[in-house]
Amino acid sequence: MQQTLIIFKPSAIERGLTGEILNRFLRRGLTIAGMKMIMLDEAILREHYAHLVDRPFFPDIVKSMTASPVIVMVLRGVDVIKVVRAMTGATNSREAAPGTIRGDYGMSGQLNIIHASSSVEDAEAEVNRFFKPEEIFDYTPVQTPFIYGDDEI
Numbered sequence: 001m002q003q004t005l006i007i008f009k010p011s012a013i014e015r016g017l018t019g020e021i022l023n024r025f026l027r028r029g030l031t032i033a034g035m036k037m038i039m040l041d042e043a044i045l046r047e048h049y050a051h052l053v054d055r056p057f058f059p060d061i062v063k064s065m066t067a068s069p070v071i072v073m074v075l076r077g078v079d080v081i082k083v084v085r086a087m088t089g090a091t092n093s094r095e096a097a098p099g100t101i102r103g104d105y106g107m108s109g110q111l112n113i114i115h116a117s118s119s120v121e122d123a124e125a126e127v128n129r130f131f132k133p134e135e136i137f138d139y140t141p142v143q144t145p146f147i148y149g150d151d152e153i
Contacts (some may be wrong), residue, residue: 001076001153003033003136004084005126007115008071010064017105018071021114024087024101025075029147034074034127034136040065048129057110064111072130078152081123084116 006025008018026032042062052058077083089096093106093113106113117123127136144153 001031001078002080002120002123003074003076003127004081004117004123005115005130006073006075006084006117008073009111009113009115010066010068010070011106011108011111012113013068013070015105017113021101021105022073025084028077028083028087029143030075030077030080030083031139031141031144032073033076033138034131035071036131036135037069037071038130039069042066044129048126060110074127074131074136078148081117081120085118088114088116 008021012018012021045062045065046053049058049061052061075084087101089100089102091102091112092109093102093111094109096103096106098104101114102112117126
């Protein structure tokens with residue numbers, strides 16, 4: 001099964017949205033393989049957002065992402081990266097479709113509730129950035145045969 005990294009950003013934590021958002025992933029049929037609450041610092045944000053470090057708004061990212069603890073989570077499922085990206089919606093919450101996480105809970109481009117890996121390569125790097133191998137659990141939930149057809153897993 002494919003896996004992806006999710007970050008419940010401070011905008012989700014402080015607004016009390018983590019339970020509702022987590023429930024969407026679980027009801028969809030995705031499996032939690034790892035989850036923890038951590039406090040981010042500028043060093044890890046520079047690594048995680050390396051492609052944005054030189055942008056003028058990077059200090060705002062650091063400020064918003066260090067405003068409170070975050071929850072980092074590894075989700076597993078068939079095509080989970082594509083599924084989760086569709087569920088989260090456009091990066092700018094004002095442009096995200098209703099029914100998506102950002103479209104339903106956000107109004108900001110920066111304070112956009114959630115991070116989700118954008119590719120298989122990014123997911124692998126991001127999971128390794130935030131989790132030790134022993135913090136990721138490989139198991140098959142009992143409901144799996146009721147989520148996927150036999151030829152899908």
